[in-house]
Amino acid sequence: MSKGTSSSVSRRFGGRHAVVIGGSMAGMAASRALASHFERVTLIERDRLPEKPELRKGLPQEQQAHGILAKAVEILEGYFPGLWQQMVTAGSNVLDMSDVALYRGGVWQARATPGLTLYIQTRTLLDSVIRSRVRELPNLQILDECEVVKPVVTSNRVAVWGVEVRRRKQEATEILEADLVVDASGRGSRMPRWLEELGLPRVEETHVRIDVGYASRKVRKLPGVTTNWKTLSIFPTAPHETRLGALAPVEGDAWLVTLAGALGDHAPGDEADFLEFARRLPQPHVYEMLRRCEPVSPVAAHKFPSNMRRHYERMTGIPEGLVVLGDAVCSLNPIYGQGMTLSVLAASLLDECLSEQPSRAMVGLGRRFQAKLSSMHDMSWTMGAGSDLVYPSVEGPRPLWWKAMQGASGHLQSLAAYDPIVTTAFAKVMHMTGSPLVLAHPSMLLRMVRGPQGQGPGAAPVMEFPETSASNAVASVG
Secondary structure (H helix, E strand, O other): OOOOOOOOOOOOOOEEEEEEEOOOHHHHHHHHHHHOOEEEEEEEOOOOOOOOOOOOOOOHHHHOOOOOOHHHHHHHHHHOOOHHHHHHHHOOEEEEHHHEEEEEOOEEOOOOOOOOEEEEOOHHHHHHHHHHHHHOOOOEEEEOOEEEEEEEEOOOOOEEEEEEEEEOOOOOOEEEEOOEEEEOOOOOOOHHHHHHHOOOOOOOEEEEEEEEEEEEEEEEOOOOOEEOOOEEEEOOOOOOOOEEEEEEEEOOOEEEEEEEEOOOOOOOOOHHHHHHHHHOOOOOHHHHHHHHOOEOOOOEEEEEEEEEEEOHHHOOOOOEOEEEOHHHOEEOOHHHOOHHHHHHHHHHHHHHHHHHOOOOOOOOHHHHHHHHHHHHHHHHHHHHHHHHOOOOOOOOOOOHHHHHHHHHHHHHHHHHOOOHHHHHHHHHHHOOOOOHHHHHOHHHHHHHHHOOOOOOOOOOOOEEOOOOOHHHOEOOOO
């Protein structure tokens, strides 16, 4: 292994060669996990992977806001010691959850108590720094500008033994032999079609259609602005509101401003309409900042049709030596910020499964991994896609337990406006450093019975501009 890296498991699987399809967060994290278990790992990506932070064609949502939650921060630091100090040196912003101003449920939430560290930066910087660490792995090769044509299977179709690839500007294909093939190619994965071509049924999919359109742009920070927060998010109150707005500090002394709207109420890519969309948010902070700051990037828009799960765990007959993870399996509404974290957790789970597998034995690995991965996704799906079902027009099952869960969650969110202990508990669950069961702890149930404590909901966040008098400072009703 490269200097400064160490395996998170106690036993190597001892494989010869693993191939990873896709060079985004899921692929990079999986490659690092596999590097502890295989003599060689090859990461294949259709795009050219830049050495420095640059946008790339295959990741159009790269210009949007991305959250990486505390649990993934912890795992990545274990895989790449010193990563987050390296991120800070490169321009990442460090803050605490108590620095977050959050408008949710129609009120400003009480601030979380300190203790949960966040790192905020653009997706291009995050990918670039992690990619630089991945490139350092001595047993890993990156093949960029290279397309996987299909997996290659044995004559009886019971096992994968490699992939057929085509390099850019070449018509001929070649075969890369591999013990394990990992599909981390994202929501647009061609694995369902490839498996059909092998005679298997189409993998079952579940969709909760939310039709989100979101847009982001960077603006230069305005000198002299006074705030009592470092990042701010305004969430809609479902089901009568659909718009979200957020301000996040990124490298280059800039804000990344993100607007989003559900159910076809899309944030626009047009500059004038972008500002008007912000003006109609439930609170004025994002609009007031946006209209005063100098833009340093165009508006970049992206659409997200539905929460989606592919149920590989329900399929039989999938060839041995093949696993699928990341957005290729579970793709959630981006406003909840879980995607990259779930990808990192999936890589860690694969690491764990390989450490438990008999050395160099592929039999049963894929089935066991996909079953565990599905169980891992259940809670995030329930909390994310389940929250979108609050909108009556969103199609999906609403069993009695869902109604009870939404009622309890709504009540706790109302309490979080008054109670920093409840806010902190929510934050730990959201960042996957605390079990959701903590929200059902007797102490939480007692707080629900007692109702809101204190003088009122969280205070509206302060935002005063250099030219303002007290009458021009942004004020909000809580």
